[in-house]
Amino acid sequence: MEFGYNEAQQKVRELTAEFVQTKINPRLQSPPDPEKFDRSLWKACAEQGLLSYGMPESWNSKAQGSLLTMVMALESFGYACDDNGLPFALASQGCTIQHSLLAHGSQAQQDDFLPGCISGDLIGATAMTEPDAGSDSNSIGMFAEKTDQGYLLSGEKLMITLAPVADFCIVFATVNKKAGRWGITAFLVELDTPGAEVIGPVPKLGLDSAPMGRIKLDACLVAENRRMGPEGAGAAIAHQLLEVERTCILASQVGRMHRQLEDTVDYAKNRKQFGQPIGGFQAVSHRMADMRVRLENARLLLYKTAWKMDQGESARLESSMLKLAISEDFLASSIDSMRIHGGYSYIEDHFSGRDTRDALGGVLYAGTSDIQRNIIASLLGL
Ligand SMILES: Cc1cc2nc3c(=O)[nH]c(=O)nc-3n(C[C@H](O)[C@H](O)[C@H](O)COP(=O)(O)OP(=O)(O)OC[C@H]3O[C@@H](n4cnc5c(N)ncnc54)[C@H](O)[C@@H]3O)c2cc1C
Structure with missing residues (x-):
């Protein structure tokens, strides 16, 4: 090794x-x-x-x-x-x-x-989430009606990262609502197609420079050659897409955890209260010890999962463990960094406050932490 x-x-x-x-x-x-x-x-x-x-x-x-x-x-x-x-x-x-x-x-x-x-x-953007279908992605309602000219897509997607600036979108729709996951089909939709409307950017809590929007499709004609994979293969495509997404989407936040730790340690060495640097108080230094352990775990999970995918192996378990652990750990470390910076973290645009807002998104997108636990438990045979 x-x-x-x-x-x-x-x-x-x-x-x-x-x-x-x-x-x-x-x-x-x-x-x-x-x-x-x-x-x-x-x-x-x-x-x-x-x-x-x-x-x-x-x-x-x-x-x-x-x-x-x-x-x-x-x-x-x-x-x-x-x-x-x-x-x-x-x-x-x-x-x-x-x-x-x-x-x-x-x-x-x-x-x-x-x-x-x-x-x-x-x-590009990826559009799965709908007003009535979030974690339960097999229940999506966006309908793709097959016609002689192609598919007519109608419905609404929301919370779509990059939608306001995207040129195209991988859209998941159903060709047969009664068929559940077996009706879900993936389409490549150019967002300037008649019938496609993008609303946004919508305001959100963090990740400010990554705009988010809604996509409304109203009898939007998508040619048959823009269908990705066969009809009914959309859920399998989404699963594979999510496996790669869970592996990579938090990688930059591992780097952020490193920088956050360095800046927090620096602050704790320089900020004095009761006549000494606050880093000398065990309650404070233990928080940074926990941040260091979380960073190490995050890095190991990240590299191992990406390495496993590079071997062409399934990383369903690893990508869910990575997603769960890194997103929760980035949030915990961001809050610890806020505690260490005291009230200064809460005012103006302090990095630890911004990290906390950004980290909260991580426990929600690409499947919430509860959903990752469900996947891990199901792979334990539960
Ligand atoms: C920053 C950000 C970026 C996003 N980008 C995209 C994007 O690009 N494309 C896209 O399609 N979507 C995107 N989303 C949406 C995201 O995928 C959904 O928010 C997520 O899947 C959860 O769906 P929901 O919000 O409808 O919550 P719900 O599914 O309604 O869940 C609400 C709560 O119930 C819990 N819950 C639901 N079902 C279960 C269950 N079976 N077991 C245990 N607990 C459960 C959840 O964990 C959660 O706590 C993004 C979201 C965020 C925050």
Whole structure:
């Protein structure tokens, strides 16, 4: 077993951090404005190769490497970046959408969408959640009616990351409501198609620079060649998509946990109360010890899960354990960091308060913590 970074991984980590510090941080809005998504920053990230990992070289993919390299790059991005929303959005496209297209899209679909995603010219979203179907995703009501011209999609999706700036969306709809999961089908919908309406950005608690919106489809005609996989394969595609998403989506937040710990330790060494640095009080130092343990666990789960997926093995259990543990641990560490910073964490735009708002999203998206526990328990045969 080898626990060190190899030369290539170390280089990816260093180059990504340097890129973020020199090319991204100076251009970030503070605080981020969800109304003003900066597409040129997105493009710069793509040019740096951040949307290229695992993508075939033939599409001018700039960075080679596996899912493991990708999570390391995202972790490094999260460590260096002054904003959690941008790396979250990059992971959403680079892992969830692109890897799903690569696994399930036809050659023509891949040719139409992936080169633009890799170059940063196209932005994608994934739309599963509906007003009456959240955790119970098999009960979605968006209907796809088959006609001679293609499918007419009608219904509403909400809480869709990147929807307000997306060019296309992987939409899950049912071709047969009575068939439950066996009716669910995946479609690639260009969001400028007549009948498609995007509402947003909608206000939310955190991850400010990753805009979120609603998508309404009203008899929106989608050609048959825009169906991803066969009719009824949508639930299986969604499961595989979620496995990759759970593996990668929190990678940048592991980097953030590292930076948060360093900044918190620094503060505890310098802030004096009762004539001594507060880090000298055991109640305070133990919180940072817990933060350090959470960081180590997060990193090990992240690398192991990505490595397992790179071997072509199922990582259903690992990706759910990772999602549950890292999201809850980032939240716990963010709250600990707030406690250590005292009242200053609660006023203005303090990083620990912002981390807590961002971390709360993590215990909800890509399946809530309760749903991850359900999956883990079911894999125990319960
Ligand atoms: C930041 C963010 C980004 C998101 N991005 C996207 C996106 O890009 N695309 C998309 O489609 N969706 C997205 N979502 C939506 C997200 O996937 C849903 O919020 C999530 O699946 C939960 O659904 P719900 O909100 O309807 O909650 P509900 O399903 O109504 O759950 C409410 C509560 O009940 C619990 N619960 C429900 N069922 C069970 C059960 N069987 N066992 C135990 N507890 C249960 C839940 O854990 C939760 O505590 C995003 C959400 C957030 C916060």
